[in-house]
Amino acid sequence: MKKQSRREFIKVVSLSGGGLVLAAFIPAESIFAKPGEEPKIFSPNAFLKIDSNGVVTIIVHRSEMGQGVQTSLPMLVAEELEVDWTQIKIEQADADRKYGSQTTGGSTSIRRNYEPLRAAGAAAREMLIAAAAAKWKVQPADCKAENGFVINKLNGKKIGYGKLADDASKLPVPQNVKLKEPKDFKIIGKKIHRLDTPDKIYGKAKFGIDIVIPGMYYAAVKRPPVFGGMVKNFDASKTKLLNGVKEAVKISSGVAVIANSTWAAFKGKEELLVDWDNGLYANFSSEKIKSKMIEKLNGTGEEIRKEGNPELPITNNAQFLEATFEVPFLAHAPMEPMNCVANVKDGKAELWVATQNPQAAQRDIARQLGLKEENVTIHVTLLGGGFGRRLQTDFAVEAAEISKAAGVPVKLTWSREDDIKHGFYRPPSMHKLNGAIDSDGNLIKFEHHVSAPSIFSQRAGRKIEPKEYDIAEAAWPLEYKIPNIKLSGSLVDTHVPLGYWRAVYQTQNPFAVESFIDELAYLAKKDPFEFRRTMLTEDSRLRKVLELAAEKSDWYKKLEAGKGRGIALSEGFGSFCAQVAEVSIKSQNEFKIDRFICAIDCGIVINPDTVEAQIEGAIAFALSAALKGEITIKNGGVAESNFDDYPILTFEEMPKVEVYIAQNSFPVGGVGEVGMAACPPALCNAIFAAAGKRIRKLPVKLN
Amino acid sequence: MAKFTITVNGKKKTVDVDGDTPLLWALRDSLGLTGTKYGCGEGICGACVVHINKKAERSCSISIKDVEGKSITTIEGLAENPNHPIFKTWIDLEVSQCGYCQPGQIMTLAALLNEKKKPSKKEIEETMNGVLCRCGTYHRIHKAVDKLVEEN
Ligand code: FES
C-alpha cells in the first residue's frame, strides 16, 4: 500500500448532509500571543502585525488554491480592525500549531474562521484605541477607529495606527471584544477584488513548482506500476550516462533521479530499469471492484438510518420503481502537478510546498525522517489547484527523502503521467434505489442502498460502524417529507488509494438521489419542481433556493423540441443549493449544455464575487466528471495517463452559468464544494426532459 | 550539452542544455522565467504557451534547437505592459482562480487578438479550446473575450 497520511482530525458527521466537518477550532489562547513580545511590531495575535510605519500585514493561515482565501480571510480581520483595505499586505503562514487547524478542506476556511479572525482584528483595534486614549488622557469610549487611524471624538484629532503600534503592544490583550453587527459591515459582503490576481496573470506569482533555492537540483521519481508494489532492484547505468544526471536513489515510494534540470530528471527516469515486486494486486481491475459492489448491492447492506416503516408492504394501488446508479473512480488532476522543494540538512528540513495540509506535511516528514517536528519548516506556496489532492503529503515526504538521501536541496516535479497514475482517487460507487408512489401521486417510500469503498475505513485501517459510513454522506433524500425512508450501506474493499475529491461522496449520492426523485416525479405525473417543492416545508432554506432557481430559469416557460430543463437540489457544508440545467439534443449521441442556473444560500456572504466564481468552478469541475471523467484500473494500476485519455471540460463545452445568492443572515456556509452535488443530477434530469433517456451511469453516454 | 542563443522578451539569452530540451524547461530552469507553466508536457493543456515570432506555440513541445535565433515572448514579456487590455479585463472580471493556467490562457488569446482584431466565435472557440482550466474559469474567460473583441 502506498504510504498515506491520515487525517485523524477529520470526523465524519451527520449523514443528512453536514459534509466532512473539521473538528478543529481555534482556541483563544492560541491566537492571542503574549503582549509586548515584539515592541516595534504590534502583533497582538498570530493573524496580524502593524509596524511603526503603519503597514498592516494580515497573516493567511489557510492555503490559497483558487478559492480566494488570501482575500476573504484578510477581509474578516480588516473589517474589525478598521483599516484602509487598499493599504493592507498579506503574508502566507508557515505550518504552525499556533494558528489552530490550517487544513484547507471541507469548505471550512471561512466557516471556522469567521469569528476568530474578526475577534483578532477587533482585539487589535481596541488596543490601538486604548493606546490613543492613554496618550490623549481621555476615555477609550471617547475615541473611535477608522481607516487606520484612531480619532478623538471630542476634538477630531487623529493618530495613525503606526504611531500607536509600540504603545499598543504593551497593553493587555482584551478578551471577548464585541464584534460588529452585520449591518455595520464595510468590507464583508462587498465585491472585493482578489489580492492575488495581478501577480498571477503577470506570471509573477510563485506556485510550488516555481520555487528556486540556491544550490538546488531537480528530481523525478519512478513509482511502481501496481499500487502497493515495491522496488526489488534497479539499474541506473543508462540514466547516469545522460547529461546533467547526478545520481539515482531509492526512496520509500520508488526510485528518484537527481539532475541539474527538470528535463534531465524526466529523461533519466525514462532510462531507469527497475525490477518491481508487484505485490498482491497485479490482477486487480475496475471490473473486479465493480463486481464486488454489485454483489454487495444485491444483499441488504447495513442499516444506517430509518424513518417510518419502509419494510411494511404497500398495497393500495401504489406504483413502484427501482433503479441502479453508478459512478467511477476519478482523479483530481489539478493543473499544477505535484511538486515540492526540500532542503534537508543537519537534522533540519525546510520545505516549500503547494499543500492544503501544511501541519500534516510537517508531522509526516518529521516521522519519515526521524526529525523533531519543530525542526521541520513548511513554507506554503500558492497552489495551482488542490481539489483535495493536496491534502495528501506523499509528494512532500518524497522530496524530503530525496534531499536527505542526495544531501542536496531538490525540487521534485511530478509529470502529468505521475499525477494521473499515482493519485488518491475519488472512489467509485453503486446505488440501488427503490420508491413507491401512492394513488394520489405522493412519494410514500424511499430506499437507498449505497455500495462503495470507504475512504475513512481505508485510512483508519479498520472496519467501521454503519454510523461512521462516509460512503453514505448526503445519501438521505434531503429534507423531503417522505413517510418511510431507509438508508443502507455496504463497504467494498479496494487496494486503490482513495482520497477526498472536491465534495467527495456528495458528488456520488446526490446524483443517485436527485436523479431518482426526478424519476419518481415523472412516475407520479407531477412536475419535477413542484414534486420537490411540495415535499419541503415552507420555511425550508432548501425550498427557497429551489423556488429561486425555478423562477430565474423561467421553469414553466416552454422550450422548443429537442431542448430540456432539469432541476436538482443539494445541501452540504452549511449551505443550500439548487441548480437548473438546460440542454439541447444535437444528434443521437450529441448534446449541448446551454446554461446552468444556480441558486445558493450560504448564509452571510463574505465576497459575493468569489461565491459566484466558486459555483462556476464547481459546475465546470462537476461537468468534467459527469461528461468525461473515468479512471480505469487495469493490472492493478491506473490505465489513463494524461489529459488525452483523462480529458476535462474545454472552453467551448462550458455552459453559461448564472448564480443567484440568497440574501439573509444565517450562519456562514461553505461555498467551495456545495456547487458540485446538484450539477450532475440537474444535467441528467435535463437530458431526460429533452431526449426521454434516463442516465444512470456517469460519465454520461447518450447511447 | 550545447549553447543555444534565443531572444526572449527582447533580450538575447544563451542557454547551455541538450538540444532536445523543450523550450519550456529552458525558460523555466535555465532562465528562471517561471511564468510559463508545465501542465501536461504533451501539447494538450496549453499551460506552456509562449509566442514564437508572434505566434502562440506550446513550449513543452518545441526543442530549444528548433527555436535558435527566434524571438520569444513569455507572459513576463507581455506583462511589461500591465495596461494591456487583456490584463485590465482579466482583473476587471476577476477571471483567475488558482491562476496556474492563466498565463497560457492570456498568451493564447493575445496572439489571436494580435492576428485578428475581431475573430469569429468559431475561431475563438477553436483557439481557446486548447487551453485547459481545471478551476473552471471558462465562463469568465468567455465574458472577457467577448468584451475584448467588442472593444477591439
Ligand atoms: S504543458 Fe505544454 S501543452 Fe501542456
Ligand code: FES
Ligand atoms: S485558474 Fe486554476 S487551472 Fe485555471
